[in-house]
Amino acid sequence: xxxxxxxxxxxxxxxxxxxxxxxxxxxxxxxxxxxxxxxxxxxxxxxxxxxxxxxxxxxxxxxxxxxxxxxxxxxxxxxxxxxxxxxxxxxxxxxxxxxxxxxxxxxxxxxxxxxxxxxxxxxxxxxxxxxxxxxxxxxxxxxxxxxxxxxxxxxxxxxxxxxxxxxxxxxxxxxxxxxxxxxxxxxxxxxxxxxxxxxxxxxxxxxxxxxxxxxxxxxxxxxxxxxxxxxxxxxxxxxxxxxxxxxxxxxxxxxxxxxxxxxxxxxxxxxxxxxxxxxxxxxxxxxxxxxxxxxxxxxxxxxxxxxxxxxxxxxxxxxxxxxxxxxxxxxxxxxxxxxxxxxxxxxxxxxxxxxxxxxxxxxxxxxxxxxxxxxxxxxxxxxxxxxxxxxxxxxxxxxxxxxxxxxxxxxxxxxxxxxxxxxxxxxxxxxxxxxxxxxxxxxxxxxxxxxxxxxxxxxxxxxxxx
Ligand SMILES: [Zn+2]
Numbered sequence: 001x002x003x004x005x006x007x008x009x010x011x012x013x014x015x016x017x018x019x020x021x022x023x024x025x026x027x028x029x030x031x032x033x034x035x036x037x038x039x040x041x042x043x044x045x046x047x048x049x050x051x052x053x054x055x056x057x058x059x060x061x062x063x064x065x066x067x068x069x070x071x072x073x074x075x076x077x078x079x080x081x082x083x084x085x086x087x088x089x090x091x092x093x094x095x096x097x098x099x100x101x102x103x104x105x106x107x108x109x110x111x112x113x114x115x116x117x118x119x120x121x122x123x124x125x126x127x128x129x130x131x132x133x134x135x136x137x138x139x140x141x142x143x144x145x146x147x148x149x150x151x152x153x154x155x156x157x158x159x160x161x162x163x164x165x166x167x168x169x170x171x172x173x174x175x176x177x178x179x180x181x182x183x184x185x186x187x188x189x190x191x192x193x194x195x196x197x198x199x200x201x202x203x204x205x206x207x208x209x210x211x212x213x214x215x216x217x218x219x220x221x222x223x224x225x226x227x228x229x230x231x232x233x234x235x236x237x238x239x240x241x242x243x244x245x246x247x248x249x250x251x252x253x254x255x256x257x258x259x260x261x262x263x264x265x266x267x268x269x270x271x272x273x274x275x276x277x278x279x280x281x282x283x284x285x286x287x288x289x290x291x292x293x294x295x296x297x298x299x300x301x302x303x304x305x306x307x308x309x310x311x312x313x314x315x316x317x318x319x320x321x322x323x324x325x326x327x328x329x330x331x332x333x334x335x336x337x338x339x340x341x342x343x344x345x346x347x348x349x350x351x352x353x354x355x356x357x358x359x360x361x362x363x364x365x366x367x368x369x370x371x372x373x374x375x376x377x378x379x380x381x382x383x384x385x386x387x388x389x390x391x392x393x394x395x396x397x398x399x400x401x402x403x404x405x406x407x408x409x410x411x412x413x414x415x416x417x418x419x420x421x422x423x424x425x426x427x428x429x430x431x432x433x434x435x436x437x438x439x440x441x442x443x444x445x446x447x448x449x450x451x452x453x454x455x456x457x458x459x460x461x462x463x464x465x466x
Pocket of ligand 1: 072241
């Protein structure tokens with residue numbers, strides 16, 4: 001088999017069931033795991049758009065999921081004398097549109113709301129589902145601990161969040177957010193949040209609401225405060241954000257505390273063990289059919305575990321994060337599964353997160369105990385190639401050869417040199433970022449590269465950032 005050629009079988013679930021989209025992809029000279037030819041990257045991201053087709057999916061008798069009313073999903077279960085809502089979107093504007101769409105299937109009062117976890121895109125629109133009634137609102141004991149309690153670095157996290165999701169990109173630059181559409185209206189964030197009133201204990205909870213049997217299972221993963229919901233009679237599983245159609249975001253480049261990767265794998269393994277007939281993800285289309293749903297969950301758990309195990313094995317033979325980020329891969333038999341393509345999560349980023357999560361920043365190599373400061377290193381690099389002029393030429397040559405990562409790394413040296421053309425270095429960095437972005441099908445990387453290029457070009461980034 002030609003090793004530059006990978007064949008991807010893309011199968012959209014639910015409404016698009018039966019639709020096969022076969023993409024023959026030819027990987028170019030790209031370095032990153034998620035870098036392909038520009039037209040291929042766009043084609044893949046366009047294919048992923050099928051996961052965000054707006055509408056109500058009837059996932060089982062009396063169970064409905066609203067997809068793409070905002071970035072995440074919200075679901076309604078219709079019981080005897082009322083309904084249950086699982087997750088409530090980002091704010092009241094999007095939630096009221098989903099609530100209205102649900103009403104065509106049932107106008108019974110809301111008896112319960114369940115938050116799968118505390119991320120803003122799942123909790124901000126609760127008030128839009130509720131009239132005069134006072135529903136029970138279920139969440140875990142640790143609800144609210146999703147991002148840790150440390151707000152000290154919020155100013156920079158906000159900047160990075162805008163880049164990761166491409167919030168300031170123009171429509172022509174936008175594709176999607178990996179597991180969510182681009183261009184959501186985020187102006188009413190959290191304005192409809194209603195606080196939880198029932199705590200799910202750490203050993204879970206079985207209860208009945210509106211005649212519907214419900215089981216809550218504590219399921220740390222993307223966040224420590226996550227749970228999943230199981231309907232034992234209907235065999236429907238609501239996974240929250242521990243499952244969606246993309247390799248999971250084991251680390252978010254907007255900046256997060258360590259997400260316990262082993263817990264995540266185990267939580268998804270527990271879901272698979274239930275052999276659901278439908279799995280409703282926190283984002284993207286539900287997967288229907290026992291075989292499809294169960295296989296997806298067990299594959300997902302296995303892929304996470306494999307990335308963790310490969311990283312740990314590498315650590316224990318003395319390899320550092322830079323090397324492991326290039327070596328660790330999704331196992332061959334799983335890598336082309338549609339729900340494991342790296343549209344949102346990235347294996348190299350996950351490897352670095354696992355490394356830092358287990359050992360902290362130090363890679364064990366004494367060279368890195370006290371490395372040269374960037375300005376001194378840049379001066380030495382310049383001397384090495386014969387001066388600033390030569391280093392600048394190498395930077396330009398890398399860009400001309402579309403060796404974008406190397407062009408970026410050289411521009412980061414050139415910017416420190418007092419006798420360098422810093423305007424030129426900045427220009428090269430902008431072009432290299434756009435070159436990398438065009439080849440990326442990992443949406444957070446793509447959005448980050450493009451956003452950063454725009455910020456550099458417009459002059460809004462201070463010198464510290466360049
Ligand atoms: Zn989410």
